[in-house]
Amino acid sequence: MDRVKPVWKHHRIIHSKYPPIDCFESPDSMILAELESATSDRVVHWPRYVDEKDYRAGPGWGAVMASFCYPSEGRFNTAARGAYYAVDSLETALREWVFHTGEVWQEFGVTNDYSAIVRCYTGHTAEPLVDLRKQPQFMHDTNYAPGQKTAADLLNADEYGILYSSVRNPGAEAVALLRPSATTPVIQAGHYVVQWDGERFTQYAHVEDYNPL
Template identity: 35%
Template sequence: MTAAEAATTHLEWKGAVRIIRSLFPPIDLFEDIADPADWPLLLSAEQKTNPRIMATIGNLDLVPADRRVGGPGASWLMASFTHVSPDRPSRFSAGDYGVLYVGDRYETALFETIHHHARFMARTAEPPGWTSQFREIVLNVSGDLVDLRAAAADDLLDPEDYAPAQRFAAQVRASDADGIVYPSVRYPGGECVALFYPDCAAAPMQGRHLDYHWNGSAVDLVRNAGTGAVFRVVDA
């Protein structure tokens, strides 16, 4: 399938969910009340006294000026687009541009992140135990997205080989679509979006804090850090 052959739909999700690592602090520039149009001037002034500021903010040039977002919670939307690397590819990016991945519900986001966290833990041969804390971000999604939910797109949804999906996504992004909506590969019945611009998401609010337990071969437990409740992970 090519981008030209795929159908496009306007999608509106309220209360969608993204789960991220809690170790990343808010980025002051994105959280500030200043207009995003003024960020380059503010950044230039800040660099004169803080040469490490770019390491925190990332590459702002990767986000078109008219698609940047600011204000409370904006770090959760912007950081995925300014901190990219070929060393961190994903299903719909080879690492040369950012993508904001969001699930249609908590369970979808949970199983997606459990899978990727388990791959990291196995690759780095981490010992068993409770691992890094995660946080749930609840947000709204709005955009014109290429729709793979009813398409014959098995090659784009391969559980392990991302190369076809990356090539397809590059075409979609070049066509000025806002992103892609697709069936979750890790949670049957769930749906995900891959957003190419931060302004396709809005109203991010922090939800639960979560801990994942690594047993040496899989993430087998999830703990709600606020209530202390522990849930066993069962294959979806």
């Protein structure tokens, strides 16, 4: 298997309803975890989702650790274990987010005009990744089973993650980081408002600084 360490800055979009700072952002995260566990036992029980050697805490690690401790099924992971997905540009990150979120909003019947505020995290890949960019069997629009099986095998082999071609923005690249240690700490970048027309997301705009009233 070929391994490549991407040189581009990676981007990840999340909904701004999730708090930007959590206990993983603090060096005293184990103490704070005891307090936060009143509402989230996954913070305390992170060893269920992350190997001890890959545990990270401190500034820039909250969003990374959350992607592992609060997993949802993806192209290269199941709901039992998370992964940190990121891509090569803001545009690609937005395209990925609006595709997946749009499916959820359609399922829940959101038919009125609406907008969502999202934010971007950026960072750099810290370790070489298995290169699957020329493997079309992993690029199916909805069938994630082949990728999930391969990723599980790679994780068991102590690999750091996967480099692959973005399905939502052809020609772009994406990474599925299987271990937190595969990335640098991330930085919170811009905030964006994304507009929903009742059927799909149609446009976005950068959110400037607010002024006091």
